Amino acid sequence: MSSYFQDIPPIRFAGAASEDPLSFRHYDADRLVLGRRMADHLRFAVCYWHSFCWTGLDPFGGGTFERPWFEGAAPMVLAERKAQAAFDFFERLGAPYYCFHDRDVAPEGATPRESHENFLRMVDVLGEHQQRTGMKLLWGTANLFSHRRFMSGAATNPDPRIFELAALQVRDALDATLRLGGENYVLWGGREGYETLLNTRVGQELDQFARFLHLVVEYKHRIGFTGTLLIEPKPREPSKHQYDFDTATVYGFLARHGLDKEIKVNIEANHATLSGHSFEHEIATAAALGILGSIDMNRGDPQLGWDTDQFPNNVPELALALYHILQAGGLGTGGLNFDAKVRRQSIDAADLFHGHIGGMDACARALLVAEKMITDGRLQAALAQRYAGWDSARGQAILGGQLTLADLADAVLQHNTDTAPVSGRQEYLENLVNRFCEP
Template sequence: MNKYFPGIGRIEYRPDAGPEDTLVFRHYNPGETIHGRTMEDWLRFSVCYFNTFRYCGSDDHYGERAHQRQWEDGTRSLDNYKRRMMAAFEFFHKLNIKYYSVSDRDMAPEGDSFEETNSYLDEMVTLACDLQRQTGVRPLYYSADLFSHPRYMNGAGANPDAHVFAYACAQVKRSLEAAKRLGADNFVFFNPRDGYQSVLQRQIFRDMSHMAQLYRMAVQYKDKIGFKGQFLIQPKPADPRRHQYESDAMSAMHMLRHFSLDKQFKLYIKPAFSRLMGRPYEHDVYIAAAFNMLGCVDASDSFPEVEATSDICAQNIHDATIIMKCVLEQSGVQPGGFTLGGRVRRESVEPRDLFHGHILAMDTFARALRNAARMISDGCFARSIQQRYTSYKSGIGERIEKGAATLEECEEYIRKCGEPQQQSARYEHYENMFNYYVYPPRQM
């Protein structure tokens, strides 16, 4: 465990570290108890295998790969995948975390046939199991990559070609078997190509019903093999090239409920996607939580002015605190957690930069967790929000809340009480309170 990152030991918690000590945690203290649970248990950090070890500093528009890693030769050979995995587990061990997040194609390349592809995957899963036993690290989630290969250019579960649909199902079957072998806590469905480019090309409801059939088959096979992990769906927002059927939390939840699948699934939310769509960073997290469907969170940031940059290492403490407030209010996201989905910049070419980026994100969310815990313990927001809704505690408001009111009754109430008085939303008051916890005043 010291071949690919020499000179770097296990990352430790050192709250007294100076500004140039960037290979330590200043805020993430795994054993610290907050609201009756350890920080490690609240956050359940996992490293995103794809963005950490498969992204090599390439730019889709302006340049070739810039990261020349010792373990990476740029080929799809099995030897290259093995070296990459050995480097990854050394990284997990030294970062001092318990989870990673991975897909089948992250682990093993495509072969020349379905049988060869599965043979490669079996071999790599065996290697991963051995490394997991050595390090104590296991998948927070496992996934089937149903979008990278050209066969999925028109989608997977929503593909108009039944042959492609069947291939996707076969791939999910093998991935569920791998997830069980690896002891994954969750299984993620991520379907960025399942949507339409033009309504003239597709039968939209038929597409979505086919996706639901894939989900049903997965639920059936999960039960058959005894896989205990939670199923998650990661919504993907629309982009200029394709409108995804699961473009946000609400559309994904509606589809699941329509096809009676909502009891078997939760959502894996990437807040950075909301920002790219012009919505508040926290929007989908709070929408999913409101319906008890928040299962996992991607801890990354984005630049809204640069559409392609949605996977930078989390560093915005203000935004992270909003997310952690929601997570604490719903008592956590177990068996999910926070996937460190950010990647280092193209110009960050040293292997140690991978540690710097992940430490930055982990410390950001650790600070956010402490901020949110103080916020909830003080009760200022709870009291202020209860006051805003006080009219629903009695009279016509209570009847509305209970579903007992009628339109006639509301009309009678208005005739009696007249025009409602304007009530300030007190937006600035709430933001001011929030900033108090994110940027507390210095003690003189």
């Protein structure tokens, strides 16, 4: 059978001068950056759902893509064709990782058991493809939001029977992730949220969610899965209020329920901006709170109020994100998953490659910018100077709790001198960053 991608050559690094749109001009996997391979910094993953499952459907119209694995055979046959095509794509692209939901790779069956068996069968198929191709699994996850049974949530559903159905899917998806050598497992809160408080008990639902996560943590340890558990914060969609609104909210929830040492966050760029934060804010916050896990790398549209999941392409913005990741010591078991889709009008097989190549090249350039930001040292030096007062004996005594409010207040009255503010130098620092964005 001929491949859907047969006209696409394997994508190679061809250097910045390349005029071939189907080559990498910057992503050079083996190039050393701060002592590690570029590939090991970036750990790119292709997602199964957007590139192989989405039909181009949106709220105003049906599918636009006509992939050969969408129609014309029994569901499990189509699932195998899809897997074949996906791994063919992965190999030609040359990204080392992929990610999937259970329902991306195997069709829902007529009963829970049939769904379970469909999934197990397809996990075998994925395992064979991994074996054959050397592709690795960055993370697995379970889709607890598309089927109508989950319309009012999965773990936070008012009906405990839905909670149980969710438990089956997550158990199976965790088993599959372990078996396929996945390095992380992600819980995106899908429909864990509410449409109206009139039919919702927030406290009760949050308790259910915490219980579910405790079950997952216990199971992970029991089966010996050593990867990282991750929650992916997201606001607004699909529920009016999503419980996992942003990194700070997820941290508070984890801390309340004693889960903050067990679960980290998978930060998506477009979810960050929808929650009213910059991408680098979410990264820096997660780092400060000790829960930075992995990244869904994409971009939103600053004029649109929903998750557009576009491929990243703005190098100066990506450089700031990667700078904060590097400052935090990198992502550990995490990576950069392209939770991104080509536009609905980009209906050609080649468009899938253009999206990923553009994203990978933009991240590669951004990594080189971030490298310069770090090796140059001026940004860090400016920060050190700005906070120098806190390194003084007095500063340390205050932070260490050796002085009371009254001590401090009385001291001020006694010295009776004001303190002049110093410039924040934002424009100078921004110019410096722009300087690093140049060749």
